[in-house]
Amino acid sequence: MSRGTLKVQCGGKKGGAVRRKTTRDAAWVLPVLGAVSVLVGAAVLGLPGHGHGHAGGSTASRSNGRGQATASSTSSLLYDSERPPANQKSAPDPHLPAPVVSMDIAHASDKGTHAVNITIDDGPDPVWTPRVLQVLKDDGVKAVFCMIGEEAAGYPAVVRQVVADGHRLCDHSLHHDTTMGRKPPSYQYSEIVNAKGEIERASGGVKPLYYRAPGGAFTPYSRQIAASIGMRPLGWNIDARDYKRSGALTIVTTVEHELPNGPTILFHDGGGDRSQTVAALAALLPRLRQQGYAFGFPVR
Numbered sequence: 001m002s003r004g005t006l007k008v009q010c011g012g013k014k015g016g017a018v019r020r021k022t023t024r025d026a027a028w029v030l031p032v033l034g035a036v037s038v039l040v041g042a043a044v045l046g047l048p049g050h051g052h053g054h055a056g057g058s059t060a061s062r063s064n065g066r067g068q069a070t071a072s073s074t075s076s077l078l079y080d081s082e083r084p085p086a087n088q089k090s091a092p093d094p095h096l097p098a099p100v101v102s103m104d105i106a107h108a109s110d111k112g113t114h115a116v117n118i119t120i121d122d123g124p125d126p127v128w129t130p131r132v133l134q135v136l137k138d139d140g141v142k143a144v145f146c147m148i149g150e151e152a153a154g155y156p157a158v159v160r161q162v163v164a165d166g167h168r169l170c171d172h173s174l175h176h177d178t179t180m181g182r183k184p185p186s187y188q189y190s191e192i193v194n195a196k197g198e199i200e201r202a203s204g205g206v207k208p209l210y211y212r213a214p215g216g217a218f219t220p221y222s223r224q225i226a227a228s229i230g231m232r233p234l235g236w237n238i239d240a241r242d243y244k245r246s247g248a249l250t251i252v253t254t255v256e257h258e259l260p261n262g263p264t265i266l267f268h269d270g271g272g273d274r275s276q277t278v279a280a281l282a283a284l285l286p287r288l289r290q291q292g293y294a295f296g297f298p299v300r
Contacts, residue, residue, distance in 0.1 A: 092224055099227035101300060105218060105235040106210070109263040111296030116263045116288060118143035118281075118295065119236060121172060121212065122270030124151055124158035129269045131278045133165055139285040141295045144234070146170035146212045149195030151270060156202035163206045168297055170210035171195045171231055178215030181222065188222045196229060209300060210234035232300050237262025242277040251280035252287070264298055 088102045109115040118136070120143055123129045129145070136143055145162050147169060152159050163169065173180065174195040180188055192211060199208050211226035212234045213219075223233045238258040242251050255265055267277050288295075 090220070090223065093220070096221070096224050097228035099224055100230055101227050101232045103220075103223040103227035103233060105223070105233045106298045106300070107235050107237055107262050107264050108299045109294075109296040110299050111294040113263075114292060115294040115296045116259075116265055117298045118265055118267065118285075119146060119170070119212075119234070119298070120144070120267050120269045121146045122151075122176065122268050123147055124155045124162065125270045125274070126155050126158055128274040128278065129155075129158050130161065132267075132269045132274070132281065133161060133167075135278055135281045135285070136167070137165060138282075139289070141285055142166050142168070142297065144168045144170050144210060144297060145269070146172040146210070146234070147195075147199050147208070148172050148176045148270065149174035149191075149198035152195075152202040153198040159199065159202040160204055163203050168210070169199055169203060169206060169208040170212050170234055171199060171208040171226070172212050173214045174198065176214040178217055180214065181217030181219045185221050188219065189225055192222060192225055192231075193229065196231065210298065232298070234264075234298055236264045236266040238265040240265060240267050240277075240280070242268055242274070242280065243271060245273065245276055248276045248279035248283060251276060252284045255280075255284060256287075263296070 088099070088104055090103045092099055092103060109117050118141060120129075120132060123145060124147055132143075142165075145167055147159065149171070159169075171192060172195065173191040175191065177183075177191060180191050196208055196211075200206065208231055210233070211222075211231040213222060216235070218233060218235075226233055238255055238261055240251050240255050244250075267281065268274060269277065285295075
């Protein structure tokens with residue numbers, strides 16, 4: 001059907017910090033082979049990382065130690081009943097824990113080729129996540145919420161509302177450190193596994209089914225670690241660029257223009273004022289349904 005003309009008004013100032021994202025694997029080079037053995041060995045055993053970087057837009061690290069991984073605290077996270085599909089294209093490292101779901105980066109929808117997957121990053125946020133949830137409920141749409149571990153620990157009631165509304169959870173690292181792909185394996189391990197633990201605790205035991213690297217900073221190592229604890233690496237096809245706060249109409253136009261790229265759409269509920277995202281979703285979701293799109297989840 002014809003898209004026609006859309007008029008949307010919403011609040012919020014333009015500008016703000018911009019996070020540029022890509023789903024390409026980050027370069028990963030460790031010059032000393034002996035260091036590789038030590039770091040990978042620490043990662044496999046679940047030892048804590050060497051420190052926590054500052055995430056783009058994330059809160060400062062908490063000092064209560066809940067983000068520290070130990071062998072005992074993470075051992076229960078290393079098992080899952082699933083097995084990776086036969087068509088996995090990535091070659092796992094035999095020296096690391098074996099994937100139990102595919103370690104390939106997921107983009108496709110479980111609802112087929114004429115479908116979209118709504119994914120929401122950088123929350124939970126006590127103001128904007130509930131407003132996004134209301135829009136999704138009004139339109140009968142389920143989404144994947146990619147949560148920063150520290151934010152999930154800070155707002156467990158919001159995490160549980162996401163789960164109660166039937167949405168899926170995704171690990172978006174502990175601190176949203178977009179440089180983690182260039183840091184040691186033990187650090188990457190800590191960011192992934194500790195975030196998973198925080199999200200599970202906040203949700204009341206519901207596991208995240210996906211892992212999305214902050215800033216798309218995937219490495220073969222991080223993808224395999226995530227897949228070894230049951231989380232499919234999750235990419236995106238369409239960046240709504242709502243972090244630019246260029247207006248709800250621009251967000252809607254950007255998404256519709258990029259629909260041929262594939263089904264998985266990236267929005268944000270964290271990182272600042274998301275009133276434009278809320279307005280854009282309220283306008284976009286019914287338009288997509290009118291155009292015959294189904295709403296699904298990313299493949300597992």
